[in-house]
Amino acid sequence: MNSRQLLKIGVPQYCLKTAMTAIQQAVAENKIRGKELKERIQSVVDHPEDFLEDPAFAQLAFELVDDSREAVFEPINYQIWGKAGIDEGAISQMELACHVPFARGAALMPDAHIGYGLPIGGVLALENAVIPYAVGVDIACRMKLSVLDLPVDALDQKRHQFVDALNRGTVFGVGVAHEKRQHHSVMDQDWSVSKVTREKKDRAWKQLGSSGSGNHFVEFGVLTFAEDDAELGLAAGEYVALLSHSGSRGVGAAVCSTYSSIAQARLHRRYQKLGRLAWLEMDSEAGQEYWAAMNLMGDYAAANHAIIHKNVSELLGSKVISGVENYHNFAWKEVHGGKEVYVHRKGATPAAAGELGVIPGSMADPAFVVRGKGNPASLNSASHGAGRCMSRTKAKEKFRWNAVRNDLAKRGITVISAGADEVPGVYKNIMEVMAEQQDLVEIIARFNPKIVKMCGDGSRAED
Numbered sequence: 001m002n003s004r005q006l007l008k009i010g011v012p013q014y015c016l017k018t019a020m021t022a023i024q025q026a027v028a029e030n031k032i033r034g035k036e037l038k039e040r041i042q043s044v045v046d047h048p049e050d051f052l053e054d055p056a057f058a059q060l061a062f063e064l065v066d067d068s069r070e071a072v073f074e075p076i077n078y079q080i081w082g083k084a085g086i087d088e089g090a091i092s093q094m095e096l097a098c099h100v101p102f103a104r105g106a107a108l109m110p111d112a113h114i115g116y117g118l119p120i121g122g123v124l125a126l127e128n129a130v131i132p133y134a135v136g137v138d139i140a141c142r143m144k145l146s147v148l149d150l151p152v153d154a155l156d157q158k159r160h161q162f163v164d165a166l167n168r169g170t171v172f173g174v175g176v177a178h179e180k181r182q183h184h185s186v187m188d189q190d191w192s193v194s195k196v197t198r199e200k201k202d203r204a205w206k207q208l209g210s211s212g213s214g215n216h217f218v219e220f221g222v223l224t225f226a227e228d229d230a231e232l233g234l235a236a237g238e239y240v241a242l243l244s245h246s247g248s249r250g251v252g253a254a255v256c257s258t259y260s261s262i263a264q265a266r267l268h269r270r271y272q273k274l275g276r277l278a279w280l281e282m283d284s285e286a287g288q289e290y291w292a293a294m295n296l297m298g299d300y301a302a303a304n305h306a307i308i309h310k311n312v313s314e315l316l317g318s319k320v321i322s323g324v325e326n327y328h329n330f331a332w333k334e335v336h337g338g339k340e341v342y343v344h345r346k347g348a349t350p351a352a353a354g355e356l357g358v359i360p361g362s363m364a365d366p367a368f369v370v371r372g373k374g375n376p377a378s379l380n381s382a383s384h385g386a387g388r389c390m391s392r393t394k395a396k397e398k399f400r401w402n403a404v405r406n407d408l409a410k411r412g413i414t415v416i417s418a419g420a421d422e423v424p425g426v427y428k429n430i431m432e433v434m435a436e437q438q439d440l441v442e443i444i445a446r447f448n449p450k451i452v453k454m455c456g457d458g459s460r461a462e463d
Helices: 003-008 013-030 034-046 058-067 088-097 159-169 195-207 249-265 269-277 285-316 392-398 401-410 430-435
Strands: 103-113 120-126 142-148 217-225 237-246 320-327 330-336 339-346 348-350 356-359 367-372 381-383 414-417 441-454
Touching (some): 013 034, 088 120, 088 269, 120 348, 142 285, 142 356, 142 367, 159 217, 159 285, 159 414, 237 285, 237 441, 249 285, 348 356, 356 381, 367 430
Parallel strands (some): 414 441
Antiparallel strands (some): 103 120, 120 339, 142 237, 142 320, 217 237, 217 441, 348 381, 367 441
16 A cells, blocks of 8 residues: 555654554564555554554554544633724634644634634744744735825826726636836746745746736725924825735645645644644744745745835836835744744734834725834734625625725725625724724824726635
8 A cells, every 4th residue: 555545544744654564564464455555454444443453543543543642732822902893703713723742822813703724813923843833824914005206186186097007917717917018127036945836837927927816906096194204214295105015826735735735734633633733843844844935935926016006106207206005814933932933913013112013904994104112922923804794605695895885986986896795894994993002003104095906706715
């Protein structure tokens, strides 16, 4: 029997070597093979306690019996911001994450809601380990804001030009690509750091400069500073700004899926309840491969935004005079409490002291440029947005897109394309979310959306 057959009947990956040795001994001593051998191994997997004295299968049985014992250890503590607005499912997911044996710190942001593995808005610090699903599917999903040298009244007077720039500057949707391949130095980097990035490089190049589906967007709006900001080089006043949100597209999802599968295959039975919270130790080959692939996806996501902003600003004949960008769905190597840890921020924004970021609301509600306060209780983190309060399925049942778009138009907001699953009503109140994290970030500017483009088919997000 080969490894694939053994895995199929339930032999854990980390027991394969022992299982192969047991098979060789059983064949040599007991002269069993074929169907009888397969049935014997299945019996060992199902009832290992019955084979603890079997000459051939005792070692495998012992490993399986030992594996099935419940792990007993105390979960770490964590702090919640905005608990009243967070559903119980997200809190349950966060509590489960605190049982990961490598966990050294955790926090839950006020925009939190249910995700896969770690909840969206979850922050988790691990010692010498990474969890692919605590990073997320859309690795290094980013916010990028560019301030343009255009008068604010141009948004009304030349609205058709802004609409055209968004329509031609990027493309949206699952699997979409520009008609003309875009170029960026990220494609000259080493894509052979893992098998999946090597095999998906051509797909990544085709999708370079494109946006995904779901909550990904590119929009124009009015950015307002109440006071001068020396760091950004901007005086108090109003500016035209371009804001985008998207990540590493299909290749990022493939990296997550590949390495989470490896992690789950290695997960001891005693930790089976952790499921998608399966980890890769950083001193393992798979852990190092994932780390390299994840960081490459960070560079790739940044390149996507750089191309979008370059394309759109050039189509308008404008120049970028300042900007801010940050990213989430990533793991950072940091020092907290005197220990080097890997801080996973899944749908959470880095907010170290003085660190700039952008926290969006919805297509109708403001986004905020913020400066981090470096709160150690949150592991220097803040929310990454308003956070969903309704599933995509319920949103499509409750809202009619054309009615919402017409209402937004009356409020002076042009939505070129989107779906009912992304209307303002599916999000928490961004003002309430920001009020819950005043100890995490300082608001320095407000962005009010005016012209918005999202995926028009309302399909499921890639992140």
